[in-house]
Amino acid sequence: MTAKSNASSSSSTRRGRKNDPESVQADILAVATREFSEKGLSGARIDEIAEKTRASKRMIYYYFKDKETLYLHTLEAAYQKVRLQEAELQLNHLAPLEALSRLVRFTFCHHAKNPDFIRLVMIENIHHGRYLAQSKLIQSLNAGVIDALTNVYNRGVEDGCFREGLDPRELHWLISALSFFNVSNQHTFSRIFDWKQTAPENQRKLEDHVTDMVMRYVLPGEPAIAEP
Amino acid sequence: MTAKSNASSSSSTRRGRKNDPESVQADILAVATREFSEKGLSGARIDEIAEKTRASKRMIYYYFKDKETLYLHTLEAAYQKVRLQEAELQLNHLAPLEALSRLVRFTFCHHAKNPDFIRLVMIENIHHGRYLAQSKLIQSLNAGVIDALTNVYNRGVEDGCFREGLDPRELHWLISALSFFNVSNQHTFSRIFDWKQTAPENQRKLEDHVTDMVMRYVLPGEPAIAEP
DNA sequence: ACAACAATGTACGAAATGGTACGTTCAGTC
DNA sequence: GACTGAACGTACCATTTCGTACATTGTTGT
Numbered sequence: 001m002t003a004k005s006n007a008s009s010s011s012s013t014r015r016g017r018k019n020d021p022e023s024v025q026a027d028i029l030a031v032a033t034r035e036f037s038e039k040g041l042s043g044a045r046i047d048e049i050a051e052k053t054r055a056s057k058r059m060i061y062y063y064f065k066d067k068e069t070l071y072l073h074t075l076e077a078a079y080q081k082v083r084l085q086e087a088e089l090q091l092n093h094l095a096p097l098e099a100l101s102r103l104v105r106f107t108f109c110h111h112a113k114n115p116d117f118i119r120l121v122m123i124e125n126i127h128h129g130r131y132l133a134q135s136k137l138i139q140s141l142n143a144g145v146i147d148a149l150t151n152v153y154n155r156g157v158e159d160g161c162f163r164e165g166l167d168p169r170e171l172h173w174l175i176s177a178l179s180f181f182n183v184s185n186q187h188t189f190s191r192i193f194d195w196k197q198t199a200p201e202n203q204r205k206l207e208d209h210v211t212d213m214v215m216r217y218v219l220p221g222e223p224a225i226a227e228p
Numbered sequence: 229m230t231a232k233s234n235a236s237s238s239s240s241t242r243r244g245r246k247n248d249p250e251s252v253q254a255d256i257l258a259v260a261t262r263e264f265s266e267k268g269l270s271g272a273r274i275d276e277i278a279e280k281t282r283a284s285k286r287m288i289y290y291y292f293k294d295k296e297t298l299y300l301h302t303l304e305a306a307y308q309k310v311r312l313q314e315a316e317l318q319l320n321h322l323a324p325l326e327a328l329s330r331l332v333r334f335t336f337c338h339h340a341k342n343p344d345f346i347r348l349v350m351i352e353n354i355h356h357g358r359y360l361a362q363s364k365l366i367q368s369l370n371a372g373v374i375d376a377l378t379n380v381y382n383r384g385v386e387d388g389c390f391r392e393g394l395d396p397r398e399l400h401w402l403i404s405a406l407s408f409f410n411v412s413n414q415h416t417f418s419r420i421f422d423w424k425q426t427a428p429e430n431q432r433k434l435e436d437h438v439t440d441m442v443m444r445y446v447l448p449g450e451p452a453i454a455e456p
Numbered sequence: 457a458c459a460a461c462a463a464t465g466t467a468c469g470a471a472a473t474g475g476t477a478c479g480t481t482c483a484g485t486c
Numbered sequence: 487g488a489c490t491g492a493a494c495g496t497a498c499c500a501t502t503t504c505g506t507a508c509a510t511t512g513t514t515g516t
Binding site: 039040041042043119121122123124125126128129132133138139142146169170172173174176177178180181182184185186187188189190191192193195205206209212213216217221 | 356405
Binding site for chain 4: 019020021024055056057058059062
């Protein structure tokens with residue numbers, strides 16, 4: 001928002017210069033991401049962010065108006081990074097079964113490797129998604145995810161390897177839920193049930209189970225609902 | 229911890245009295261629950277809790293030593309309330325299939341009806357489960373949950389209606405994940421995918437899908453994992 | 457009735473914290 | 487080389503916020 005950047009000179013040209021606004025902004029954003037994801041919007045301290053930055057507190061307010069605006073920028077940057085990685089997945093040339101299982105495994109692993117992102121989303125939910133709602137950027141970034149999944153699912157239904165009648169959005173919901181919870185609740189779950197959930201072997205097991213669960217869900221077969 | 233209660237007189241006896249420590253404590257705890265679950269540990273303000281209470285700020289520090297201690301007490305109270313409700317579920321006299329689906333539906337609905345609890349657990353996870361780890365009470369409360377599920381699962385395996393080789397803890401993990409995510413991420417998910425997730429009809433659908441998904445997972449049949 | 461202790465109200469202190477005023481340096485332009 | 491606006495540093499202000507000191511009232515045992 002307030003971030004003004006002279007597009008005339010790239011960061012590589014900046015070598016040897018004293019002023020390097022772009023890298024200062026990037027630095028602030030990186031530190032802010034760690035701080036906000038670790039302590040939340042109200043828990044993070046601008047002074048502490050400033051200390052851990054090459055820049056000074058003055059610069060934070062110079063480039064990012066507010067504490068809240070800074071937080072919004074970190075949220076946007078985090079989503080952007082995720083969607084960039086997702087875009088690298090080429091599912092179209094894979095058979096539906098394999099494409100889906102690959103998508104599930106990718107999502108599971110990606111979330112596991114990016115706890116900062118997960119925590120920011122948790123924090124944003126604590127704030128009722130108030131800041132996300134202000135961001136046109138994030139809204140636009142996420143359309144593609146459902147499209148890709150819809151494509152895979154429709155191909156699978158045509159092939160007869162997936163059952164009909166599922167909503168791709170709900171399918172995405174299921175995949176997200178399992179992958180997200182694995183990171184978001186690891187602390188309470190591990191402690192309560194005395195289970196080293198983050199141990200590599202258990203993570204592998206969970207990844208298999210989650211993939212298995214999603215596959216079992218989309219495979220053809222009778223529903224097994226026992227009415228309440 | 230600092231909560232001193234004269235067990236000599238019950239709250240019903242307190243009618244007409246000016247001093248009513250037990251109800252004051254309960255009131256503080258109720259307000260604190262709302263505040264902490266809404267704004268988190270660092271976001272909640274002791275002054276604001278005090279204002280919304282019948283009591284004064286002085287009383288908060290009198291009965292609950294700290295802000296952190298107060299938070300821990302609300303967390304404990306929240307878990308206690310949940311486990312009490314869970315204990316009312318009598319699954320032993322039901323057939324395994326029905327018992328499991330009932331447990332899933334109960335968990336899903338319970339979480340949906342108690343967002344305060346979910347948010348407190350989210351917040352606690354943001355704090356790496358640091359406070360939960362201090363509480364002997366919460367640790368002891370949660371043993372029973374797995375026991376009940378283990379019982380149902382083992383009966384199902386004997387009957388042949390469940391497949392073998394599943395870990396009840398992991399099964400509980402799956403049920404929790406889906407039910408928890410439904411509440412914890414409703415804001416970001418709804419906004420990003422423009423989907424009224426909390427609408428009653430969609431909640432009914434999700435409840436069915438979640439139940440269906442769990443049942444499909446435990447039902448006998450070949451695994452469907454496509455190796456990565 | 458009267459200690460003794462529990463329960464509560466009021467006002468205040470000290471530190472933390474978000475944000476800004478003001479001044480200085482850097483870098484491109486004429 | 488002077489000028490201009492962007493980039494940056496330092497010191498500071500105003501408020502918020504946790505926590506406490508001190509005084510007061512209620513309650514119970516003897």
